[in-house]
Amino acid sequence: MSDAGCRIDVWLWRARFLRTRSLATAFVERGAVRLTRDGRQIRLDRAARPVRVDDILVFAMGGRLIELRIEALGTRRGGAAEARALYILAAPSAPGG
Template sequence: MSDEAVRVDKWLWAARFFKTRRLATEAVQGGKVEVNDARAKPARTIRPGDELRVRKDAYEFHVIVHAVSDKRGPAKVAETLYEETPESIARREQTREQIRAQNAAFPQPKHRPDKHDRKHLARFKRGG
């Protein structure tokens, strides 16, 4: 960790928001990352004290950068690079609950239909 500036795509990868640097770069280019309430480019540098908004899938993270790093380390070290705001945590939890409720309303089959199940479905569709 260092206290200089580092590219936003490298920092997102080092802070473990994205599995690869390529995914981090694509997210920044796709407009899913804002630095200090402005859309960022992958080469944009960030420093401690900057605020980032990262949209990933259905979730949005609002974090404050505490330290910068361009090396990906253990998850425990990555957690020290930023602090997520309490509002962001509450919003993500609310989104998680909404997704769980939606999934409960539309249950998925336990397994793919096998030969026996397909014959039953075919008979049902034929009406006999």
């Protein structure tokens, strides 16, 4: 895929949220990931959907709701530090609002 986009399953795998691409594919196809781009939010349902830098992803994992902004697409599945450089976690909201 070009520098402009990357498949969501590949990105989740590179960012080390899921151990294998097949697990990432199944996760996305269950409708577990929401993407916000240009103020529009959609639920991703196909692993081939592209994500881009500055997209916001929201998904539940390990009993926690994760919201992040994509900072880079990456070129490989590297170590933890390399994976962590691909995104910025959103600040948790205050309880009650």
